Amino acid sequence: MKDQKELVREINERKIIEAAEQVFARYGFKGATTDQISKQSGLPKANIHYYFKTKANLYHQVLAGILNEWMESAQAFDNQEEPKQALTQYVESKMEFSRKRPFASKVWANEMLHGAPVVSEFLETTLKNWLDDRVQVIQNWVESGKINSVDPMVFIYMIWSVTQHYADFERQIVLLNHGKEFTDEEFSEKTQQVVNLILTSVGV
Amino acid sequence: MKDQKELVREINERKIIEAAEQVFARYGFKGATTDQISKQSGLPKANIHYYFKTKANLYHQVLAGILNEWMESAQAFDNQEEPKQALTQYVESKMEFSRKRPFASKVWANEMLHGAPVVSEFLETTLKNWLDDRVQVIQNWVESGKINSVDPMVFIYMIWSVTQHYADFERQIVLLNHGKEFTDEEFSEKTQQVVNLILTSVGV
DNA sequence: GTCTATACGTTGATAGAC
DNA sequence: GTCTATCAACGTATAGAC
Numbered sequence: 001m002k003d004q005k006e007l008v009r010e011i012n013e014r015k016i017i018e019a020a021e022q023v024f025a026r027y028g029f030k031g032a033t034t035d036q037i038s039k040q041s042g043l044p045k046a047n048i049h050y051y052f053k054t055k056a057n058l059y060h061q062v063l064a065g066i067l068n069e070w071m072e073s074a075q076a077f078d079n080q081e082e083p084k085q086a087l088t089q090y091v092e093s094k095m096e097f098s099r100k101r102p103f104a105s106k107v108w109a110n111e112m113l114h115g116a117p118v119v120s121e122f123l124e125t126t127l128k129n130w131l132d133d134r135v136q137v138i139q140n141w142v143e144s145g146k147i148n149s150v151d152p153m154v155f156i157y158m159i160w161s162v163t164q165h166y167a168d169f170e171r172q173i174v175l176l177n178h179g180k181e182f183t184d185e186e187f188s189e190k191t192q193q194v195v196n197l198i199l200t201s202v203g204v
Numbered sequence: 205m206k207d208q209k210e211l212v213r214e215i216n217e218r219k220i221i222e223a224a225e226q227v228f229a230r231y232g233f234k235g236a237t238t239d240q241i242s243k244q245s246g247l248p249k250a251n252i253h254y255y256f257k258t259k260a261n262l263y264h265q266v267l268a269g270i271l272n273e274w275m276e277s278a279q280a281f282d283n284q285e286e287p288k289q290a291l292t293q294y295v296e297s298k299m300e301f302s303r304k305r306p307f308a309s310k311v312w313a314n315e316m317l318h319g320a321p322v323v324s325e326f327l328e329t330t331l332k333n334w335l336d337d338r339v340q341v342i343q344n345w346v347e348s349g350k351i352n353s354v355d356p357m358v359f360i361y362m363i364w365s366v367t368q369h370y371a372d373f374e375r376q377i378v379l380l381n382h383g384k385e386f387t388d389e390e391f392s393e394k395t396q397q398v399v400n401l402i403l404t405s406v407g408v
Numbered sequence: 409g410t411c412t413a414t415a416c417g418t419t420g421a422t423a424g425a426c
Numbered sequence: 427g428t429c430t431a432t433c434a435a436c437g438t439a440t441a442g443a444c
Binding site: 025026027028029030031106109110112113114115116120123124127128131148150151153154155157158160161162164165166168169171172173175176177179189190193194196197198200201202203 | 229230231232233234235310313314316317318319320324327328331332335352354355357358359361362364365366368369370372373375376377379380381383393394397398400401402404405406407
Binding site: 212 | 427429430
């Protein structure tokens, strides 16, 4: 059984991580201040340090949570055998992630942009392994004539960049759309367009 | 005639702007320090302030330079009438920009990621106008049956995101490539793959 | 576990000699 | 125009009362 203190700890840690993710997304690691995170979370600044010791450690934990979600969405690639179904499901899953978790995507993009100082090891191991498997899947599709001949890495990077663009460059997209955000319906239409472009690009 | 002092000023301002672009790309606006910029430029810190007054002003000027280049590369879209030539030239031009000016691309991406606090006005005016014209060109291609039916904005965002990915996510790409950077030849092959995918995606 | 007050380091910016 | 020395502001982190 969890006692009350553990429960309080869990709730507060979650509040702080959610607040931190937003503030890191908006201002970057250095640009974010513990004061902003405390105000966003509704808890006093000293408590941030009580629960997470340092700002750097808090950032690590925010990224760890994002990595988990990243890998979950990656599994959408595997639930189908045929390229059309697998790719459709994967692209839709990536677009949904951009829609639902724009802060997470931005924190990730920011980390990459600045040289992945924290997640390098994850990229070289877990993600590299995931990628090698997927490259093989795509290679098999090519060899069995199910999709056009294509460099699998270039193709995967296209999927990543196009889908993540809707989160990371959200502000640019809004400003180029008369300052209006997409409705759910509009975003759903954009998603279908993206799926079509990606499927067509490899002849599916 | 320029006297010697003006010449010194020009040379030093250029040195500082180039240094600043690199440091801002690596660490973001807040993460970059004037001390790092001074060391990178080879000039003492006080001179940064002598020439540019404030760090914020220096950042503005770095972005202004990038905007100019952005628009220049944008013109590659107009030099050809037919979709195949126009798109090929534009995508190659964007890929070349990512290759030659990765720091510029990263500073731009960082600015977008954090809500475009400095370049919002440019986006809403100059870039919006450019975009509207290009949307019309693509719409005409669709209506004359030269390319598949497609949402022009989705298509343009695909071109932007895919090409810029090679600069902005450079570190991720290197880490997923056994830590090896692309040679010029490899990058040229990737460029051709990207061109093919984008042309094929709209049936060209 | 919560929170106020504060110490300490870092960094943007300037003064003033050359 | 150049550069060293220094200041003032800010932000992380902690001490210690409750």
